[in-house]
Amino acid sequence: MVTKKVECPKCKTHITIEGKPGETTILSCPNCNLKGKYTFPKEEKPSIVKIKEADGENAIEIKNLTKTFNGFKAVDDISFNVKKGEIFGFLGPNGAGKTTTLKSLLGLINADSGEFKINGYDIKTQEIEAKRSIGFLPERVQFYENLTPMQTLNFFCELQGADKSIIKPLLKDVGLEEAINKKVGNFSKGMVQLLGVAQVLIGSPPIYILDEPMGGLDARWVKIIREKIKSLKEGGSTVIFSSHILTEVEALCDRVAIINKGKLIAEDTVSNISKVLNIKPRLSIHVKDLDGKVPEVIKKLKGVEFVEAKKDILFVTCESAIRSKVITTLEKEGFNIIDIRTIQPSLEEAFVKLVEEDR
């Protein structure tokens, strides 16, 4: 449900209405009784976030982090910065060292070496100031079984030194309103995660550190959390979140760092990573009665790097300059083209390529 404020065209009275995106409702002005229709705007589909070259101070600085567990180098000399106001994706397969990096940053893990700054504060010498600047959501979040969500958030508010009046709105915001006096021990996994999200927002810190915030959650929760991250950025906050779900990172992040086997293998904007890896957009051409056969003429066409056919869809990876040539060639050969689409390069491809090259 979304809430919209509309203005009566006749008497300029403000009317607040609620409805689903895309839904049309008939409304009448309470003041002048004018009747009218209103269609709620459709939700924007997540696409690659416009790249904004972030500049200015760093929200997070990680310098030369190395951490060894029983002789195993979990993280090997990692350095990167997160700029203020950006959404930063920290990407890597499971066990790559993402959690170790984030925990070292927060001083939860004693790193072998490395320097860490949060909001300009050194985590070792200015621990309290550094930690007051952040909201942290760990990968496996858990609270105290015998406390209610109200008591739990009360506790965190006191630790953060934050205003307690935000607790109720926060619980309402994440949808835990009805469970306000239930013991957290009786919560489902999703509910615990939502309480985790509520806890992160306490005190409105400038920086949010989220470790696999969407891991293990179903689509509904993922959507809620994704929206939350977007709104944090809109409010001017910095967000760093780790993930192995690439589509999420791609849709949300300004920049990403990719880690594999404890080493940083890339740190750049989403589009630059795609560029560097030379991943080109693909054409998806719906051809009538193609039936899974790749036309020989397309295979032989100069500039076509890859072509495959799935049922009636022909996928062509080629230089953008010859895209139109592909279409005209097909038409000349007598193929009946129903639809043409361009598929943008996905980070998933970049990621698989990077990780494979690293092997």
Add this chain to the structure above:
Amino acid sequence: MLKFNPKSVFTIAKKEFLDNIRNKWVILLTFIFVVLVLVFSYVSGSQSNSDSTFGGMQDTVFGLVGISSLLIPLIAIILGFSTISGEAESGSLYVVLSYPVRRIEVLFGKLFGLGSVIVFSIVLGFGLGGIVIFSTVGADNWQGYIAFILLSILIGFIYLSLAICISSFCKKRITSIGGGILIFFWGMIYGTVILAAYFATGYSMKDFTTGNIPGWFWNSVIVSPGDLHQTAVQRAFGITQIESAGFSFKIPEFLSMANVMIFHFIWLIVPLILAYFFFKRRDI
């Protein structure tokens, strides 16, 4: 210089109290404790009125020591054995430590918060027990009874500090259970070891009756907090001679109230220092 914010300690302590006062095991043990204290106070108290072989409150208290020195350490261990290892394993400690709070504040918050649960159990049990005793045997030697309550709280804190130490050392909840069991049975293990040493060094059962007991045999109670506690309770009631199973022992000079108290505080503080050291170095 160790920085410290008392407000954070209080916040952690309050949370620990609220969470653990509703722990079903703690509730069950407190219930058993209160019932046993009440039953024992009533039975022992009413008998001491009619039968002169019972020496009034003093004997009642020595009976109560049997109950309290078993149940108070048990409550303390259950409260503390996994307070750090369990929270690290479940993940709640990640969240807490990401807040502006120092590890030392978490440690002390836990000590005071869990400690107040113990104080609550003790005051409830011995408070109600006290009412029964005073109404049946009278309030003679009430100072001794107050001292006994304070000593019980102290021994509760000692076991709590040991349990917290175990839980900050052990990586997992399951291994800290082992540690908890070890400290609970330590008194028994100590007793067996010291008795074996007694016989191994050439002493015999006969020496008990003649009172030919080496100083170290008695003095070794300093390595067992439970035995130390019992000695302190005896001292609190001004007892210097112990009659047991036909034998008579004189509590050695070395185990004066002052010295016994010093060893209590060593048992309280050393595990805490170790706990801080383990916790500080721990990867959460």
